Amino acid sequence: MSSILIQIIQALLLLLLAPLATGFVSTCKARLQNRRGAGLLQPWRNLRKLFVKEVVIASHASWLFRTAPYVVFTATAIAASVVPAMLVDTPLSLTADVIALVALLALARFFLALAGMDIGTAFGGMGASREMTFAALAEPAMLMSIFVLSLSAHSTNLTTMITHTIHTSFALHPSLAFAMVAMLMVAVAENGRIPVDNPTTHLELTMIHEAMILEYSGRHLALMEWASMIKLMLFATLIIDLFMPWGMAMQATPAALAIALGLWLLKLAGLLLALALAETALAKLRLFEVPEYLSGAFIIAFLGLLSYYMLEAGV
Template sequence: MNTVDLALAAVQALVYLLLAPLLVGWVRKAKAVLQNRRGASVLQPARNLRKLFAKEARVAHTASPLFRVTPYIVFTATWLAAAAVPLIATKLPTATVADVIVVAGLLGLARFFMALAGMDVGTAFGGMGASREMMVSGLAEPALLMAVFTLAMSAHSTNLAGMVDHQLAGGSLLLPSTLFALGGLVLVAIAETGRIPIDNPSTHLELTMIHEAMVLEYSGRHLALLEWAAQLRLMLYGALIANVFFPWGIATTPTLSALAAGALAIVAKLALLGLLLAVAETVLAKKRLFRAPSFLSLAFLLALLGLLSHVILEQGL
């Protein structure tokens, strides 16, 4: 491990911070165009973050210290989880900790503190959002682990960089297990990032909101950190889908040309995924809350079918 590798790992972590608001802005812009609206600039989410950081953070008098430290914990845990997912290159110092169990654990830590903070102030919306978040996450995490373990059985490792290298070497995208795992992970990503049809991040309707209900009491820099963490979570799942299942273009050597190609490849893949997400949210309607378990059960079933396909059909290939 040398200074150049450490610098590249730091740059990749910073790229996550910069691209996350742009990805959200791209999805919103694409949705606006599909709905015959002009829409805001792609840079608008970044401008909103800057505006929130400049405002004073107001805290309810019933809030405990937990309520104040939660935004920092959630943002740090989400950023660390995102930085562990290979984005531009695989041969980086972060590859040693880029384990799917570590990433799931960091996301679970952020979710745990978000739920506690939602209930801390004692408002009805906060407690309602926390209970809904725990219900969704309790169904989404098994499907997430099952989907990634399907690839881990082929790569013989739960390390994400190892899975990417295995996909590049083996070209196993068309295997049934990989396709089933991809379908399950896509459904999990939609639920975990609070997108339609599970949640609608652009509304504050008390009958439907999940994530937004837990952040209603936050303002200023606290709200900015939570919004940034939510954008990082969408970026994380986008990078996970793009590079684990479609790893073409990612740099395997730390040369300038390979890193430039990796940067262009991930921007193109994320732009395409954002466009597909915008199309899906335009043509689909939000499901009722009690239908969320069925949606996530389908994700788990697809991941399980992928695992069984690998064991029955592809063992020894």
């Protein structure tokens, strides 16, 4: 039973810490740009404000527009609860393997894009079109980089993959390095971060994610925003799980869990700091350079696969 309890705590932690993670990135960015920033808790304050505000809906919006935030939020939340953060072997991790995880995120995206198209303005359609286009290119790259790992672990089950990585003696694995680079590139794209999309933009012509949720307000907007924060958290945790799981708790003992929690937060902070640095240093890509960026990620992931076969699989 304790593992179920830990599972629930872990899922709640992911959901609740997600706004903090977003706040952390924007604070880091602010510091890097010599600003003070709004503070770590600002996303939380935003969400709280949105939850109590009145909802205003576009006049043509249908029931789909009103259900979409719930679908998007729940699909993302379920996906997040499947990802192990501290304890490697959680009961829910059987629910979905990595591929199912990607599909859950795709479900969220599907409804997000439909909601964008529902209001019948140019922005929504534009956002939906771009989001689906780029997601279509990002998904193979992401799966390819996951394949590299699952081929060596002979599994797509996250728990088994993590255990495999922890138990193999540390060695230089060029394939893993490739896979990780590809995964990082995809994660940036999937989360609508610079250089692919700018989460803080207010210039309609360049935005993707914001364009789709332009018409949302109040609790609907809060759910949408929260879902995208969870997604960032999820990707960061997933990258930690897949590529640097060392220190995660194999057994549910308090000491191991405490160490795992501490390490997880530390790794998370490291990744998010790297994101903030990248966002500060890089400029946003032109829209039609994004496909090249994503196909680059795919090529790198495929190179990872090839070098796995060439160098590591053994003849």
